[in-house]
Amino acid sequence: MVRSKATVVASCIALVALVLSGGVGRTAGAATVEEIALMNRADRQKILVEGAKKEGKISWYTTLIVDQVVRPVKEAFEKEYPFLQVEFFRGNAERLVQKMFAEYQAKRYDVDIIDGTVSPTMVRRANLLQRFYSPVFADYPAELKDSQGYWGSTNLYFFATGYNTNMVKANEVPKTYEDLLNPRWKGQMMWSTSRGSGAPIMIGTILNTMGAEAGKAYLQKLKAQNIAKSTASNRQILDLTIAGEYPLALHIFNHHAYISKSAGAPVDWQPHEPVTATIQTIALAKNTPHPHAAMLLLDFVMSEKGQKVFQQANYLPSHPKVPAKQADLKPGGGRFKRAYYIDPDVQYDKGNEWVEYFNNVFMK
């Protein structure tokens, strides 16, 4: 009895010590998560592979579409490193982050990698990201990687106006933001209320690119156009346009329109310069349980090889040297020149204002 009590006390002390030392699964003499993540030396790859062999798996919290891109990436990666298994949990940004926060509060460190247009930023604000170094960072321009190494980028999203080609004649297609104010479109447009991809983002682009004064004046005129709002996703709003409910779908993903058009649907997309763009970022969790394997995956998804998987899945790769499968979906591909990249930090900090602006102006 006494002995078992002593054992319990001893194991409690050991547990507390383990928690205080901040390392779960960390053994004396081994490199810390931070050391592994920031490692920049000639034998980096070798060390990562050796460590990853012991770890065996990676847990990836993703906002990407499993069927379209996560599975192909997983397959390609596991082919490259057959000793690793990629497990993924898919959800929208808010839920992924909440799940991770709740787990971290309970000191349950499951997640290695988290992605999203805004989720890594939220995690970073909670101080739960680990900075990392990857040799492929050198290939990326400044706006597509974090200056301190908190995130890299896998793919981009560009927004455009989608239109039903049976309902909108070629010469009527609104080419500019100004064209959307034409009385012809009053009550004929729909947009999504989604914070991450709908009306608030479009409002943000307008306010930031036109300037606050001119932007607000423009948005007041846009309000008079009676745009229908829906909580449906951008994809569904485009489908309603294909079905003929509304001739114009504002601020939809250009690759969605392209995919439907390729299938024969009466739809096309029209960019308004500068085109809003959001960045799919990817980041490393602070207490990643499989740091070596996680670094290998981060390297892979941003490498040219990994980016080709995104390309083949009809996603728009971030890597400057990897064009889109349909080249004109990216800037400089022939259909538009300028993109306005919304920095994840700006999206996080200003997002609430844009939501508020939308609620106050367009919902009243």
Add this chain to the structure above:
Amino acid sequence: MAKHPSTQAYDFSLKSAGARATRNAAALGAALHFDVVTCVMIAVLLVTGYLVLPPLYSVVQTSLFTTRLTGEIDQFTLQYYRNLLSELRVLGPLLNTLYFSLGASLLATLLGGSVAWIVTRTDAPLRGLGYFTAFASFGTPFILYTIGWLLLLGKAGPINSWLKAWLDQSGPVINVYSLLGMIFIESLLWSPFVFLMLAAAFRSMDPSLEEASAVCGARLWQTMRRVSLRLMLPAFFSVVLLIFIRSFESFEIPALVGLPGDIRVLTTSIYLDAQKLPPQYGNAGAFSVLLMFIVAATLYLYFRITREGDRFHTVTGKGYRPTVIHLGRWRYLAASGLFLYSVVLLVLPFLIILWASLLPFYIQPSFEALGKFTLKNYITALHFPKITDSIKNSILLGLGSASAVMVLTLFASWLLVRTKIRGRWLLDLLTTLPLLFPGIVMGLAILRFYLLVPIPVYGTLWILWIAFVTRYIPYGIRYTHSGLLQLHKELEEASYVSGASWSGSMRRIVLPLITPSFLGGWVFIFLLSAKELSMSVLLVSPQTPVVSVAIFELWENAQVGELAAFGVIWSAILVSVAIVYYLIARRYGVQQS
């Protein structure tokens, strides 16, 4: 005690026939099962409290504190209640909410109730259609069902273009993005719930009351109005209350159907506000706390009304199978009503979903479009990651939750109806509260709870099961409560007098007699749990995928055809399981119907 002439006659006959026997039996029964009752009470309270109180605490806390980015409680605030007040001061959304909830609950009750009456009480042909329609329409994923109606009634949809041609109009005739559109779709969604509950109630009806009414010269219509329908008061109350609350706090239909037409309800701003980062659910929390007070008051009143529960007993020791009403020539009218209901509730939305699932992209119904038919969407749907695991998990969860909820609430209702323990309306309140918890707040509460307590359910199916059981207790309690109110206690007492134990009486008397309610509730919860989303998205793990989350993923990211194909497959599986269960349970149940 008795206010209605008919029930007075009934009570009188009971007293004269066996008053003394009943009293003796009651005394004996009380002695016999006192300990059992206490045990059951403690067990039911413990289980219900364990399930309901942690999320309740969380909801109240959410409404009173700001949270930090990581979700920890930060500072006390009354801001959320102030927001709610200022929202309530604007008349428009409040009125819209009231019209919407009231309209949906009444129309659903009217629809479901009429069909239940035709199916259970008359000799109209096509009666089997009622059950099938209810199961099949309720088994269709919620989002898909709504989308189906939007496509049908949309500006460019087939119904509008047909009406346009017929009425020679230039613009669309029906505007679905309106208050009426919202009420229509919401009430269709809820009418299977009404049907299942009222069908159970109608089937257990003391024929002597109606016969007495008929003997006294009342016509069929008068008997229905003054006897039958009044006896159904507890069941009616249950359905109206439940649908009213659900509509009041729902944001799916208001968002998808109302918002495009600028119809705002109280939950619209809560929904839009919840998009802010870091997420704050205080407004949603305050809204549900307000609803809790309203519901508590309503339940207390209801409890006072049904306290003299004897008035609603329709199943007594003297036969309880209602006579079938012969409609004569009217039976064909009743049958066509049934047929129309089936077409509107099931066939139309299902056809449009099927149509969408067979096309590479959505085209309004036309002959030319037939040439584009493809099975591509079905192939995509069948390749959805872990689809077999998802289906298996969802069915397991449905079976598990429906069974657990019905058993738990049967005991809880028995305590509410049969015992005289003071304050038992609190148990009723406790079992109704989960209805009011915002799904996301409840999901987070359960997630955090099981990450903290050392019960290893996190990341398994068990945590989903616990969440589902908690979520669906309110539905179970309404089914079993209204079912038990109809059972006269003389049946149990007779059993005790004959020497049966408490458990024996429960198993051999109570359970068989409330089979219709029990089955109705079971099927409803089984189908409902297959749709649960707001908690599932937080609680699933990579190893425990469920179908509703897969459908949500498709809804957010896939084309409408892929979503439709997946939905068609899933509805077919779900409805088959529900029907098989229902048939087996009826076939091998103690009670033959």
